[in-house]
Amino acid sequence: EADIYQTPRYLVIGTGKKITLECSQTMGHDKMYWYQQDPGMELHLIHYSYGVNSTEKGDLSSESTVSRIRTEHFPLTLESARPSHTSQYLCASSESVHTEAFFGQGTRLTVV
Amino acid sequence: AQSVTQLDSQVPVFEEAPVELRCNYSSSVSVYLFWYVQYPNQGLQLLLKYLSGSTLVKGINGFEAEFNKSQTSFHLRKPSVHISDTAEYFCAVILAQGGSEKLVFGKGTKLTVNP
Numbered sequence: 001e002a003d004i005y006q007t008p009r010y011l012v013i014g015t016g017k018k019i020t021l022e023c024s025q026t027m028g029h030d031k032m033y034w035y036q037q038d039p040g041m042e043l044h045l046i047h048y049s050y051g052v053n054s055t056e057k058g059d060l061s062s063e064s065t066v067s068r069i070r071t072e073h074f075p076l077t078l079e080s081a082r083p084s085h086t087s088q089y090l091c092a093s094s095e096s097v098h099t100e101a102f103f104g105q106g107t108r109l110t111v112v
Numbered sequence: 113a114q115s116v117t118q119l120d121s122q123v124p125v126f127e128e129a130p131v132e133l134r135c136n137y138s139s140s141v142s143v144y145l146f147w148y149v150q151y152p153n154q155g156l157q158l159l160l161k162y163l164s165g166s167t168l169v170k171g172i173n174g175f176e177a178e179f180n181k182s183q184t185s186f187h188l189r190k191p192s193v194h195i196s197d198t199a200e201y202f203c204a205v206i207l208a209q210g211g212s213e214k215l216v217f218g219k220g221t222k223l224t225v226n227p
Binding site: 033035040041042043045048050056058059090092094097098100101103104105106 | 144146148153154155156157158161163200202206212213214215216217218219220222
C-alpha cells in the first residue's frame with residue numbers, strides 16, 4: 001500500500017480564499033508531482049519536483065504555486081481561489097522518473 | 113505533437129470477453145512506458161510497466177501489454193474481463209524535454225464491463 005497522503009479529500013471554498021492542499025509521503029522519494037484532473041478527463045501535470053528546493057512548472061499553466069522545503073512534503077497553494085480552479089488535484093511521488101509513481105487519493109476542490 | 117495517444121475514449125465489453133486498450137506513443141519520447149488504472153474516486157494504481165527487456169509485460173489483475181517498437185505501440189490486453197475491471201485506464205510515458213524528464217499521461221480509456 002502506498003504511503004502518500006493528501007488532505008483534505010474534499011474541500012468547498014469561496015471565491016478569493018487562499019487554500020493549501022497538502023501532500024506528504026513517507027517513502028523518501030525525491031520525485032514528486034501534482035496533476036490536475038477534471039471528472040472523467042485526462043491528467044495534466046501542473047508542477048513537479050526533483051528534490052528539496054527544486055520545483056518546476058508542468059505542461060498545464062496553473063495559477064497555483066508549490067514548495068519543497070522537506071523531502072516528504074509538497075504542498076500546493078492557491079492564493080486566491082476562483083471557480084475555474086474547481087477540479088481534482090492528484091499528488092504522486094516516485095523514487096526516480098523511471099520507476100512506479102505512487103498516487104494519493106486526491107483532493108476534490110470546489111470553488112463557489 | 114501528443115506524446116502518448118489513447119485511441120479509444122470508451123470501451124464497453126461483456127464480462128468474460130477479451131479486451132484490448134490501445135496506446136501509441138511518439139517516437140520522440142523515451143521508451144519507458146506504463147499503464148495505470150483509476151477506480152472511481154481514487155488515485156491511480158500501477159498495472160504494469162516496460163523499462164527494458166522482454167517486450168511482453170505482465171501486470172496485476174491478469175493484465176499484460178506488449179511493447180512494439182516498430183509500431184510505437186504499447187497496447188493493454190486481458191483475455192477475460194470481470195465486472196470489477198470497470199475503471200479508467202491511463203497509458204503514460206516518460207517525456208524527456210529540455211534537460212528534464214516528466215511522467216505524462218494519455219487522455220484515458222474508460223472500460224465498462226457489462227454483465
